[in-house]
Amino acid sequence: MKNYKIVVEYNGKNYSGWQIQEGKVTIQGELERAVFEVTGETTQVVGSGRTDAGVSAKAQVANFLINKEMNLNKFALALNAHLPDDIAVRQVEFVDEDFSARFSSKKKTYNYYFYVSNIRHPLYDNYALQVKKSDVENMKKACKYLIGEHDYSSFVARNSGKTNFVRTIYEASIEHVEEDLYCFSVTGSGFLYNMVRIIMGTLIMIGEGKKTPEDMQKIINAKNRTIAGKTVGSVGLVLKDVKY
Amino acid sequence: MKNYKIVVEYNGKNYSGWQIQEGKVTIQGELERAVFEVTGETTQVVGSGRTDAGVSAKAQVANFLINKEMNLNKFALALNAHLPDDIAVRQVEFVDEDFSARFSSKKKTYNYYFYVSNIRHPLYDNYALQVKKSDVENMKKACKYLIGEHDYSSFVARNSGKTNFVRTIYEASIEHVEEDLYCFSVTGSGFLYNMVRIIMGTLIMIGEGKKTPEDMQKIINAKNRTIAGKTVGSVGLVLKDVKY
Numbered sequence: 001m002k003n004y005k006i007v008v009e010y011n012g013k014n015y016s017g018w019q020i021q022e023g024k025v026t027i028q029g030e031l032e033r034a035v036f037e038v039t040g041e042t043t044q045v046v047g048s049g050r051t052d053a054g055v056s057a058k059a060q061v062a063n064f065l066i067n068k069e070m071n072l073n074k075f076a077l078a079l080n081a082h083l084p085d086d087i088a089v090r091q092v093e094f095v096d097e098d099f100s101a102r103f104s105s106k107k108k109t110y111n112y113y114f115y116v117s118n119i120r121h122p123l124y125d126n127y128a129l130q131v132k133k134s135d136v137e138n139m140k141k142a143c144k145y146l147i148g149e150h151d152y153s154s155f156v157a158r159n160s161g162k163t164n165f166v167r168t169i170y171e172a173s174i175e176h177v178e179e180d181l182y183c184f185s186v187t188g189s190g191f192l193y194n195m196v197r198i199i200m201g202t203l204i205m206i207g208e209g210k211k212t213p214e215d216m217q218k219i220i221n222a223k224n225r226t227i228a229g230k231t232v233g234s235v236g237l238v239l240k241d242v243k244y
Numbered sequence: 245m246k247n248y249k250i251v252v253e254y255n256g257k258n259y260s261g262w263q264i265q266e267g268k269v270t271i272q273g274e275l276e277r278a279v280f281e282v283t284g285e286t287t288q289v290v291g292s293g294r295t296d297a298g299v300s301a302k303a304q305v306a307n308f309l310i311n312k313e314m315n316l317n318k319f320a321l322a323l324n325a326h327l328p329d330d331i332a333v334r335q336v337e338f339v340d341e342d343f344s345a346r347f348s349s350k351k352k353t354y355n356y357y358f359y360v361s362n363i364r365h366p367l368y369d370n371y372a373l374q375v376k377k378s379d380v381e382n383m384k385k386a387c388k389y390l391i392g393e394h395d396y397s398s399f400v401a402r403n404s405g406k407t408n409f410v411r412t413i414y415e416a417s418i419e420h421v422e423e424d425l426y427c428f429s430v431t432g433s434g435f436l437y438n439m440v441r442i443i444m445g446t447l448i449m450i451g452e453g454k455k456t457p458e459d460m461q462k463i464i465n466a467k468n469r470t471i472a473g474k475t476v477g478s479v480g481l482v483l484k485d486v487k488y
Binding site for chain 1: 253254255300302320321324329330331332333334363364365366367369370371482
């Protein structure tokens, strides 16, 4: 068997997330169909993680095993010809048979785009969340409390099915992009279900003055979902990078 | 009569351009409907220029005359409540009765986004043109020939209905945005019908090596539409700014 690693860019807007589900259109489902149409082989395309409905990826990583040895340049083009326009295989390479996009990953980076304005921005609304009023400096201060190895129980959806909530966040910052548009960037060993969106909801609560930057420490320590912010929408979220 | 100047941001994707046309959904049409719904007055909303079908604007400027004197903050919010999500009035102000968004404008800046990759980028495709292969440095060199007062007959759609093709271009440059994404930015006294899209098509032809950067001068001098590049699509084009 040949093990193929692929890097995939997608606009998640029209998909029910990464993972195959009966009767739903998903990124994994589209990729497995394209691999079958190109190679005639049925396989499981395993992603580094399962992005939620509506979430996009700049560089999701996945792998799959098939028998055929393909010409890599032609394979990428062939897969893209069989994929919808909002999904593209940007790279294909051969990897060792023990490489798993899911279990071999070391770090992931997510970006969450938001803009601060009481009037909507039609040119940002496809990929950023509108925040009507915010003290972005306080949001930046709050970011530093996120860094380190912590039990992130406060930032996990209650139906996650996980029992170990300890993860390491290596970097967390907010960068100004342009005008009133910002990008929250977070790099970690891995992320719990909805974790980035709940962290973002908590940062927004702090930006609005409902909590102080220092409260981020208390919220982490509390290990209690109910005191963190709400789970914000998927539109601003992009899986930016996966490191192995 | 009160003269209102508005700054409008819109995603042109779902519209048949700025100008009102029977049976078509247009930006001007939506704005005139919103003004009527909010004020009860019928008026003509005059834009700085008529953007084509599919073209977006970061800051289109328009004006209109009505009898009522509105509270400006509330007026913007009320108009936005009556506009679809992909159009937003970002500013409203009172101006002298002789101000015309169309005839008083001094300079306009258009941006055209493109990326250079033989593989599509789903996260750029909503607002940028894919160029499969290009020498961007040659495109940059060609830009400088555009600057100045010239007869731009080579860059005008043949059905424009205009007879004077002399315009002044103050600035023309290509900036790197990120990864393989670039932005062509052009500021001029005014632009002919399809002018920016034909200039962009010509720059792409130069980037592809079908013409040299120096050929841009010859193409301008020729005053002949047939030797310039093709009219590229509207998706990458944004009216960025209008100065008065």
